[in-house]
Structures are given as structure tokens and as C-alpha cells.
Amino acid sequence: MDEVRLARAYLSRVAEPPAGALGVLVEHLGPVEAAGLVRRGEVPRAVLDETSARAGVEVAAADLERAAAAGIRLVTPEDEEWPAWPLLCLANARDRGLRWAAPPLALWVRGPAQLDEVLGRSAAIVGARAATSYGEHTAAEFAYELAGRGVTVVSGAAFGIDGAAHRGALGAQGTTLAVLACGADISYPAAHTTLLNHVAKQGAVISEYPPGTTPAKYRFLVRNRLIAALAVGTVVVEAGRRSGARNTAASAAALGKPVLAVPGPVSSPMSQGCHDLIRSGTATLATSVPDILEAVGAIGDVADPRAPSPPRPTDGLAPQAVQLHDALSRSSPAPPDHLARACGVPLERVRALLPELELVGLARRTEEGWLGT
Amino acid sequence: MDEVRLARAYLSRVAEPPAGALGVLVEHLGPVEAAGLVRRGEVPRAVLDETSARAGVEVAAADLERAAAAGIRLVTPEDEEWPAWPLLCLANARDRGLRWAAPPLALWVRGPAQLDEVLGRSAAIVGARAATSYGEHTAAEFAYELAGRGVTVVSGAAFGIDGAAHRGALGAQGTTLAVLACGADISYPAAHTTLLNHVAKQGAVISEYPPGTTPAKYRFLVRNRLIAALAVGTVVVEAGRRSGARNTAASAAALGKPVLAVPGPVSSPMSQGCHDLIRSGTATLATSVPDILEAVGAIGDVADPRAPSPPRPTDGLAPQAVQLHDALSRSSPAPPDHLARACGVPLERVRALLPELELVGLARRTEEGWLGT
Numbered sequence: 194m195d196e197v198r199l200a201r202a203y204l205s206r207v208a209e210p211p212a213g214a215l216g217v218l219v220e221h222l223g224p225v226e227a228a229g230l231v232r233r234g235e236v237p238r239a240v241l242d243e244t245s246a247r248a249g250v251e252v253a254a255a256d257l258e259r260a261a262a263a264g265i266r267l268v269t270p271e272d273e274e275w276p277a278w279p280l281l282c283l284a285n286a287r288d289r290g291l292r293w294a295a296p297p298l299a300l301w302v303r304g305p306a307q308l309d310e311v312l313g314r315s316a317a318i319v320g321a322r323a324a325t326s327y328g329e330h331t332a333a334e335f336a337y338e339l340a341g342r343g344v345t346v347v348s349g350a351a352f353g354i355d356g357a358a359h360r361g362a363l364g365a366q367g368t369t370l371a372v373l374a375c376g377a378d379i380s381y382p383a384a385h386t387t388l389l390n391h392v393a394k395q396g397a398v399i400s401e402y403p404p405g406t407t408p409a410k411y412r413f414l415v416r417n418r419l420i421a422a423l424a425v426g427t428v429v430v431e432a433g434r435r436s437g438a439r440n441t442a443a444s445a446a447a448l449g450k451p452v453l454a455v456p457g458p459v460s461s462p463m464s465q466g467c468h469d470l471i472r473s474g475t476a477t478l479a480t481s482v483p484d485i486l487e488a489v490g491a492i493g494d495v496a497d498p499r500a501p502s503p504p505r506p507t508d509g510l511a512p513q514a515v516q517l518h519d520a521l522s523r524s525s526p527a528p529p530d531h532l533a534r535a536c537g538v539p540l541e542r543v544r545a546l547l548p549e550l551e552l553v554g555l556a557r558r559t560e561e562g563w564l565g566t
Numbered sequence: 567m568d569e570v571r572l573a574r575a576y577l578s579r580v581a582e583p584p585a586g587a588l589g590v591l592v593e594h595l596g597p598v599e600a601a602g603l604v605r606r607g608e609v610p611r612a613v614l615d616e617t618s619a620r621a622g623v624e625v626a627a628a629d630l631e632r633a634a635a636a637g638i639r640l641v642t643p644e645d646e647e648w649p650a651w652p653l654l655c656l657a658n659a660r661d662r663g664l665r666w667a668a669p670p671l672a673l674w675v676r677g678p679a680q681l682d683e684v685l686g687r688s689a690a691i692v693g694a695r696a697a698t699s700y701g702e703h704t705a706a707e708f709a710y711e712l713a714g715r716g717v718t719v720v721s722g723a724a725f726g727i728d729g730a731a732h733r734g735a736l737g738a739q740g741t742t743l744a745v746l747a748c749g750a751d752i753s754y755p756a757a758h759t760t761l762l763n764h765v766a767k768q769g770a771v772i773s774e775y776p777p778g779t780t781p782a783k784y785r786f787l788v789r790n791r792l793i794a795a796l797a798v799g800t801v802v803v804e805a806g807r808r809s810g811a812r813n814t815a816a817s818a819a820a821l822g823k824p825v826l827a828v829p830g831p832v833s834s835p836m837s838q839g840c841h842d843l844i845r846s847g848t849a850t851l852a853t854s855v856p857d858i859l860e861a862v863g864a865i866g867d868v869a870d871p872r873a874p875s876p877p878r879p880t881d882g883l884a885p886q887a888v889q890l891h892d893a894l895s896r897s898s899p900a901p902p903d904h905l906a907r908a909c910g911v912p913l914e915r916v917r918a919l920l921p922e923l924e925l926v927g928l929a930r931r932t933e934e935g936w937l938g939t
Contacts, residue, residue, distance in 0.1 A: 459830075533619035
């Protein structure tokens with residue numbers, strides 16, 4: 194077991210994410226030297242603040258063994274698999290002063306999906322736990338179609354929208370990533386154990402927390418920034434006024450990533466958060482998979498996704514011709530002067546327009562006058 | 567019967583609206599002189615184009631009598647009741663080259679509402695004829711609440727959303743205006759005869775077409791610009807991809823008026839038009855009456871309309887305090903050093919934060935350690 198990997202495992206446990214100051218130290222000195230300084234407490238005040246409580250917790254080797262036994266690998270910035278490009282936005286945001294945006298020091302990954310490969314075309318689909326059947330149906334449909342088009346579906350494995358999104362992607366035999374707020378070896382919620390095992394078989398279960406870490410409320414918020422960062426764009430399917438999904442959306446927006454929200458009935462509290470996001474300009478409105486593909490930059494997959502409205506026979510006619518056509522009866526023939534008065538178009542114009550309408554099949558000459566068709 | 571009124575009645579019938587060139591002539595010469603020139607055909611080519619077909623139709627006196635018999639008055643720009651301010655946007659748009667925006671030459675009005683008084687606080691509520699029950703319910707609710715707050719509800723008396731809007735306003739004993747694409751003496755659709763009579767009793771039925779004019783397809787589009795112009799803002803409740811309500815919304819936007827659209831289920835074709843309007847930026851999203859009041863400039867009626875989200879006990883706590891609070895168990899007391907490792911906050915900070923949490927009732931000291939509350 195190499196010392197870089199051991200150092201990363203140690204650092205992954207020593208600080209509660211997001212650990213911005215420690216991250217900067219590690220970037221400057223490398224994980225091995227940084228870990229040594231942290232152990233000895235020879236670090237700047239800000240790093241001490243993030244590390245002193247657990248500096249003495251030396252379980253890196255045990256963590257790596259325990260992870261391996263559970264089919265979990267440690268993916269670090271030193272590995273080719275590290276999703277460097279998606280996570281760059283976190284470092285940039287941290288450097289702009291957003292403390293919450295500090296990138297993870299390492300990721301614990303359970304599943305065959307290679308993080309450097311599957312995130313280039315990806316969308317986070319997130320939403321309320323207390324979702325409605327409308328929301329769950331929509332999330333599952335979107336995820337199914339996206340996954341079927343090769344887009345990786347990222348979510349948080351929660352009840353409601355998250356679970357529906359994972360299931361939809363799995364149903365399409367697609368790739369889906371579950372990003373957890375606890376160790377990747379812990380099934381949370383417990384009722385999603387089978388779902389998480391399925392995700393780990395077909396995609397990946399991901400966490401920045403070492404094995405055995407239990408979920409805690411603030412870890413969900415920290416986890417949300419990781420979902421927002423990993424995916425190209427974030428789609429909120431349903432969200433109450435105060436919901437974790439809105440936090441994910443706000444994180445994605447702050448990271449400069451596209452945010453979409455799915456509208457719903459105005460009477461549904463579960464759509465309020467989505468409507469607020471759209472109204473405030475944080476999210477653009479999404480009603481279909483093409484909307485999402487457009488936003489996550491996977492255009493070209495679809496020609497022009499939205500069905501054009503069907504043409505009408507009078508499309509392209511000049512206004513006076515439309516007026517005249519409307520004045521024509523289908524049953525009672527009328528002479529040109531009657532038609533002119535009825536529609537207010539000058540008589541000579543009516544005389545010229547009637548044969549034109551006849552030519553395109555919109556008028557018919559009879560012995561008693563003109564009919565519309 | 568004065569000659570100005572007779573001239574306006576004549577001009578109202580002589581040209582099929584929108585009659586931009588005739589309108590400019592009348593503005594310059596006044597209705598009496600303009601009517602004389604139109605009769606004799608001594609007008610510029612563009613005016614001739616709008617008037618030659620019906621220049622010889624001399625039924626002004628009969629129209630005014632017929633109108634009076636049906637309880638309809640002619641309101642002209644010479645009258646105090648003329649809604650000069652709302653209609654100004656049409657003349658401005660016409661002068662910018664928008665042919666369709668020509669203002670009406672006169673309005674035929676049936677009902678007690680005084681147009682110069684009731685439009686200052688008004689909203690058009692329009693939408694699909696083939697509305698869903700969700701759409702009709704929403705339109706009726708919004709109209710009821712708006713009318714109850716003294717906002718005049720303007721619509722087009724069609725089946726579906728329009729009818730629901732009028733009914734909602736009537737139910738609140740409010741003022742509602744029905745703007746028709748046919749004479750104000752004609753009930754269209756016929757099934758709305760009772761509704762239109764009710765509107766005429768409590769608000770007004772309005773048309774720029776003289777009595778007896780039958781509806782025609784293009785007159786609905788022309789009528790839509792009038793709805794858009796008369797109301798301060800326009801709310802589209804439901805609209806298919808290709809719907810008259812979208813035309814009203816586009817007119818309102820072109821006239822510089824606020825446009826709002828109500829979202830709905832993404833699976834509902836009747837909400838597609840609304841979603842398109844929001845996505846394209848033509849409309850802002852509206853989910854509630856306060857959204858509409860805000861847009862139509864009737865703020866001040868409502869303090870802060872939207873319910874604030876309920877506060878949480880941990881609101882306002884520093885991040886480390888939140889982390890510590892999350893780490894506290896409600897059943898198993900823990901000493902500060904355990905808590906420090908659990909939440910990753912330095913021990914001395916934990917020792918300082920625990921009494922602070924106790925002070926605000928979020929932690930409790932026991933003999934075996936600390937509990938969360």
C-alpha cells in the first residue's frame with residue numbers, strides 16, 4: 194500500500210468536509226508531507242481548526258482494508274480516474290472565497306463506473322423526499338430517457354425524486370451515480386439497500402466520507418455541493434419551499450453550472466421550490482429531456498427535439514387574403530362585392546385574391562358566387 | 567345625435583380593424599372631416615385600401631339606435647370615458663410600425679363599468695378554450711381573488727379559461743370586462759349568453775365592432791390585441807402550443823406590458839404554451855395572486871404576500887455550531903472530546919460552543935455528558 198494512498202486515506206478522515214484550508218495545504222505540499230505536518234500540529238491556524246479534533250485518529254490502513262473488503266476503492270487526485278475537470282469548479286469557487294465549495298480530498302467509490310469517463314455527459318436529477326407521484330414519475334421518465342441516450346444520472350439516493358431517478362436510469366441499463374452523505378459502505382436510507390447495491394453494480398456509489406461514517410444533517414448539505422459539482426447540470430424535479438434540492442440547485446448555480454427546474458401544478462407545495470427557482474432566475478424551466486440535453490451540452494444527440502406545430506392551410510397568406518378567406522362561406526356562395534363589404538377588403542383586391550385562393554385550394558367558384566373550402 | 571358621434575359610428579363600420587391609416591387620418595383631421603373625405607374617396611391610397619369596400623355603407627344612425635336599444639353606448643376618444651391611457655400603447659406601437667397594433671376608432675360598450683375608471687388596476691386572464699379542470703379552477707381562483715381586491719378582470723368570454731375567469735370575478739362581486747370579436751349585442755359563444763348578460767350587468771361587454779358584426783377567425787386575433795392593451799398585464803393560465811392566448815401574450819409583450827404564465831404538469835399539452843412562454847422569456851412565471859398583483863403594479867395591497875418559510879432553531883448558528891449540534895444525540899450523552907472527534911470541530915471550540923447551545927436551548931448538560939434537544 195503506497196504512502197500517498199495512506200496519506201489520502203488519513204486526510205480523508207482527519208477533517209470534516211468541506212476542509213478548504215487543509216485542501217490548499219495538500220495542493221501545495223502534496224498529501225504525504227501535509228499529512229505529516231497535520232499529525233504534528235505544525236500547520237497554520239486555519240488548518241489546525243479543521244484537523245486538531247481528529248489529528249490523532251490513525252486508522253488509514255484499516256480504512257483502506259475495510260473499504261476493499263466492501264468493494265470500495267479510494268480514488269485520489271493522484272489517480273487517472275480522478276474527475277479533475279468536474280471538480281475544478283469547486284477549487285475555483287473556494288478560491289473566490291466560497292468556504293463551502295472546498296473540493297473533496299479523496300473519493301470512496303463502490304462500483305464499476307470510471308469517474309473520469311462517465312461524467313462528461315451527465316445530469317444530476319434531484320428533488321424532494323416527500324415527492325408526489327407526478328414528481329416521481331417525471332424523474333423516472335427523464336432519467337430513463339437520459340440514461341438511454343448515454344447521459345450519466347447523478348443523484349443522492351434519497352427517498353422520492355432521488356430514488357426514482359436512480360431507478361429510471363437503471364431501468365434503461367444506463368449509468369447512474371449515487372453520491373452519499375455517509376460512508377459508501379453504509380446503505381442510507383436503509384430501505385434503499387437493494388437500490389444502492391444495484392447502483393453499485395451498474396454505476397457507482399460515491400462518498401467523500403471514509404467507510405463507516407454515519408449520516409449527519411450538515412453532511413447532506415456538504416454532499417449536495419458534490420452532486421452539483423460532479424454533474425454537468427442539475428435538474429430539480431420537485432422541491433418544497435425549504436428543501437435540500439434547492440440547496441443543490443443554489444450550489445450548482447454558484448458553481449456556474451446550468452440549473453433546470455421542472456414546473457408542476459401551482460397548487461402543489463412540492464412544486465413551489467421549482468417555481469421559485471424559475472421565477473428568481475436561478476433555474477430555467479425544463480419540461481422535457483431535450484430541454485435537459487440542450488442545457489448539459491449534449492446537443493447533436495437530438496435533431497430538433499420539440500415537435501413543430503402543425504401547419505395550417507392559411508399559413509403564409511397575406512392579412513387581406515386571410516380576412517377574405519374567413520369571410521367565405523362553405524355553404525352559401527357570395528359574389529365579390531358582398532365579400533368585399535363583409536371583410537372590409539377593397540373590391541378590386543377581392544377580385545384579384547379570389548383566384549389566388551382558388552389556386553391553393555382555399556376557394557371555389559360556383560355559378561352563384563364563391564365558396565370557401 | 568351629434569355629428570361627431572355619427573361620424574365615429576360611420577368610421578367604426580367603414581373599416582375592418584385594425585385600420586392604422588384611417589386612424590392616423592382621423593387623429594389629424596377629426597372624425598367629422600375624416601368621415602367626409604372617406605365618403606368621397608378623397609383620401610390617401612392606404613386609407614382607401616382600408617375603406618373603399620364599405621365607404622358607401624351609411625348606417626351610422628341606425629347602428630346607434632340599434633345599439634341604444636340593446637343597452638350599448640358608443641364610447642369615443644372625444645368622451646371622458648375613453649380609456650386613453652391604456653390605449654396609448656397601441657398608438658405608440660402603430661407609430662413604431664406594428665400594423666396590427668392600430669388603436670380602435672371607437673368602442674361599443676354594454677354595461678355599467680366606466681372604462682376610464684376600471685382599467686387602472688386590471689389584469690387580463692386568458693387561456694385555452696379546451697382547458698383542463700386544473701386550468702379552469704386556477705383561472706377562477708385567481709380571478710376571484712383579484713376581483714375581490716378591486717382588480718378588474720379582462721377576458722374574451724370564450725369557453726375554458728376565459729369563461730372561468732369571468733365567473734370567478736363575478737363570484738367575488740368584482741368588475742370584469744368581456745372584450746368580444748363580434749358586436750357587443752351578439753352572444754358568442756351562444757352557450758355563454760347568460761354569462762355575458764351577467765358580465766354586462768356587473769362590468770361591461772366591449773367591442774370595437776358595430777352591432778350585428780358576426781365573429782370571424784381573424785377578428786379574434788384583432789380582438790386579442792385589444793385585451794392586451796386594455797389590461798395592465800396579461801396572465802395566461804393554460805395554452806396549447808398554438809393558441810389564441812399565446813397571441814394575446816405576444817401582443818402584450820410587444821406592447822411592453824407585463825405577461826405572466828401559469829405553469830402546470832409537464833405532461834399536460836394545455837400547459838405547453840405557458841411553459842414555452844416562460845422559457846422564452848416572454849412571460850414570467852406566476853403561481854399566485856401576489857405574483858400577479860406585483861406585476862400589474864398593485865403592490866401595497868399586500869404586505870409580503872408569500873408565506874415565509876418557518877424558522878428553524880439552528881437558523882443563524884455558525885457552521886461549527888451546526889455541526890456540533892448535529893453530532894449531539896438526544897438519548898446517549900457524550901463528553902466534549904467524543905463530540906469533537908465526531909463532528910471534526912476542535913476540542914476547545916466544542917467546549918466553548920456547548921454552553922452557547924445550552925443557552926439557546928439546543929443542548930443539555932447531564933452527569934454523563936451532553937445531550938441535544
